[in-house]
Amino acid sequence: MADRASGDSVKMVLVLRHELGLSAGKAAVQVAHAAVMLSLDEKVRRRREFRLWLEQGQKKVALKVETIAELEALRKKAEAMGIPTVVVEDAGLTEVPPGTRTVLGIGPGTAGQIDRVTGNLPLL
Numbered sequence: 001m002a003d004r005a006s007g008d009s010v011k012m013v014l015v016l017r018h019e020l021g022l023s024a025g026k027a028a029v030q031v032a033h034a035a036v037m038l039s040l041d042e043k044v045r046r047r048r049e050f051r052l053w054l055e056q057g058q059k060k061v062a063l064k065v066e067t068i069a070e071l072e073a074l075r076k077k078a079e080a081m082g083i084p085t086v087v088v089e090d091a092g093l094t095e096v097p098p099g100t101r102t103v104l105g106i107g108p109g110t111a112g113q114i115d116r117v118t119g120n121l122p123l124l
Helices: 025-044 045-055 068-080 111-117
Strands: 010-017 058-066 085-089 101-108
Touching: 010 025, 010 045, 010 068, 010 111, 025 045, 025 085, 025 101, 045 101, 058 068, 068 085, 068 101, 068 111, 101 111
Parallel strands: 010 058
Antiparallel strands: 010 101, 085 101
16 A cells, blocks of 8 residues: 555545436535445455545546446456445435445545546546
8 A cells, every 4th residue: 555655546436327417515515425334344444545645635526437247347456456345225215216326435545546447537
């Protein structure tokens, strides 16, 4: 994992399913859910990586994909590389049906490692 001495940055990436057409507020909340879920998991499971991410300013990048298939392919690739992931499933109270997978959270991990998974995606 990265550290200050090596100059590697640590980040978290949050990937939204753009084709769902969520309102800006709904999209923001779904992205926030993913960030919180990853943070809670990684604070316990990967303490060192989590601490480095905190020390470096908690960098988060919001990206988008157009389909659930793209989201799932990214999840599988990240997991195969040993990068933590979470998937947000909406409760279905407002804009989408219950269980709709809205956001994939990836990381925290080194920027280089995460970029091998998401480096070609457009910003949200």
